[in-house]
Amino acid sequence: MKGIVICSGGMDSVTLAYSLQDKIDAMTILSFNYGQRHSKELRFAEDAARDLKVPWHLAHLDVNQFLEGSALTDARVAVPEGHYEEESMKATVVPNRNMMMLSVATALAVSSKSDAVYIGVHAGDHAIYPDCRPEFVTMMSKTAKIATQGFSVPDFEIVAPFVNMSKADIVDLGEDYNVPWARTWSCYKGDMWHCGKCGTCVERKEAFALAGVDDPTIYSV
Amino acid sequence: MKGIVICSGGMDSVTLAYSLQDKIDAMTILSFNYGQRHSKELRFAEDAARDLKVPWHLAHLDVNQFLEGSALTDARVAVPEGHYEEESMKATVVPNRNMMMLSVATALAVSSKSDAVYIGVHAGDHAIYPDCRPEFVTMMSKTAKIATQGFSVPDFEIVAPFVNMSKADIVDLGEDYNVPWARTWSCYKGDMWHCGKCGTCVERKEAFALAGVDDPTIYSV
Numbered sequence: 001m002k003g004i005v006i007c008s009g010g011m012d013s014v015t016l017a018y019s020l021q022d023k024i025d026a027m028t029i030l031s032f033n034y035g036q037r038h039s040k041e042l043r044f045a046e047d048a049a050r051d052l053k054v055p056w057h058l059a060h061l062d063v064n065q066f067l068e069g070s071a072l073t074d075a076r077v078a079v080p081e082g083h084y085e086e087e088s089m090k091a092t093v094v095p096n097r098n099m100m101m102l103s104v105a106t107a108l109a110v111s112s113k114s115d116a117v118y119i120g121v122h123a124g125d126h127a128i129y130p131d132c133r134p135e136f137v138t139m140m141s142k143t144a145k146i147a148t149q150g151f152s153v154p155d156f157e158i159v160a161p162f163v164n165m166s167k168a169d170i171v172d173l174g175e176d177y178n179v180p181w182a183r184t185w186s187c188y189k190g191d192m193w194h195c196g197k198c199g200t201c202v203e204r205k206e207a208f209a210l211a212g213v214d215d216p217t218i219y220s221v
Numbered sequence: 222m223k224g225i226v227i228c229s230g231g232m233d234s235v236t237l238a239y240s241l242q243d244k245i246d247a248m249t250i251l252s253f254n255y256g257q258r259h260s261k262e263l264r265f266a267e268d269a270a271r272d273l274k275v276p277w278h279l280a281h282l283d284v285n286q287f288l289e290g291s292a293l294t295d296a297r298v299a300v301p302e303g304h305y306e307e308e309s310m311k312a313t314v315v316p317n318r319n320m321m322m323l324s325v326a327t328a329l330a331v332s333s334k335s336d337a338v339y340i341g342v343h344a345g346d347h348a349i350y351p352d353c354r355p356e357f358v359t360m361m362s363k364t365a366k367i368a369t370q371g372f373s374v375p376d377f378e379i380v381a382p383f384v385n386m387s388k389a390d391i392v393d394l395g396e397d398y399n400v401p402w403a404r405t406w407s408c409y410k411g412d413m414w415h416c417g418k419c420g421t422c423v424e425r426k427e428a429f430a431l432a433g434v435d436d437p438t439i440y441s442v
Binding site: 103 | 316351352368
């Protein structure tokens with residue numbers, strides 16, 4: 001089977017690609033530049049594709065003009081520090097990001113006759129991000145099938161294998177597949193090392209601790 | 222109310238913008254460059270925004286790499302001539318185009334606190350394009366609400382007012398709003414004048430004839 005894996009270069013989506021190696025004969029890794037504050041993470045997505053010996057595509061979503069006010073794309077908005085599930089983390093929402101990415105990935109799936117598009121959303125994202133919840137993934141898969149009927153392969157679907165897993169569960173799974181954690185990037189800031197203080201750094205540290213796995217990440221604090 | 226109108230510069234979406242003038246206090250016209258064979262039509266979308274005195278945004282969808290094989294984006298594929306509803310017109314399908322456009326428009330709607338996104342798909346598109354059918358629009362609207370829950374305005378929706386109208390009905394409606402037909406572009410080729418032979422030119426001529434409205438378009442044949 002053929003599959004498209006959406007990969008940001010973070011630990012979730014890199015684990016997703018690694019864990020699908022056996023299942024997908026022909027994998028393509030697809031990453032997005034949507035005007036992130038930094039695009040450092042994309043280098044890690046490319047590394048994953050190289051390590052897995054699969055093609056890597058980078059798509060540009062020219063939506064900066066729409067995304068005023070998100071800390072991930074607007075340099076005037078500070079990256080909030082603290083725990084990932086706090087209200088302040090709403091500043092890190094890029095409106096409708098997953099729907100945009102899945103729509104483009106579905107177009108690629110039609111063009112390449114792929115059976116599925118995979119996305120690495122997980123349960124820890126549910127509190128803040130509506131487009132990471134199971135009901136969104138289910139509806140999006142149905143809608144994409146309707147949108148491409150007669151053009152996509154008959155059983156085409158959008159799949160989020162981690163949607164009910166915690167990030168610690170993902171670390172556990174990644175260990176089984178020897179994911180090179182140091183070759184993944186989480187931090188919302190794009191400095192030399194992970195900052196250790198933004199929501200996603202806090203979540204990264206916590207996931208390794210909960211999973212009881214040694215964290216090889218270098219943090220500034 | 223605030224609304225985003227997706228407009229290609231064609232007669233359907235320009236009529237859509239004109240017909241919504243009274244309904245929408247703050248309209249934004251949104252057009253897409255998705256690597257069309259020609260981008261001539263975009264000039265007509267900008268004209269519509271200027272004529273209606275509303276802001277115009279142009280978003281780039283960098284999906285050329287995905288769209289191999291569509292006559293609309295791949296210069297190696299001939300633009301088919303003949304009637305719009307024929308099987309040969311499938312060559313003009315850009316995979317998942319409406320889902321991609323609506324996803325980006327929804328992001329803009331969230332960011333601008335708009336109440337709705339409008340798209341000008343109509344009944345004549347149903348035979349060929351799955352993402353122009355009523356069930357797609359309904360599902361897409363539901364999915365976009367779920368994807369943006371807590372961020373979009375509470376009653377946000379995606380609306381396709383022409384989804385059950387023919388193109389001749391749209392000409393009729395456009396006459397009521399004094400749509401300047403000569404300032405709209407349909408032809409899939411991007412020459413000086415409308416070619417008069419491609420599917421969308423044939424459909425354009427037919428719509429004026431059926432509506433009994435004088436067609437001001439200059440055709441090469």
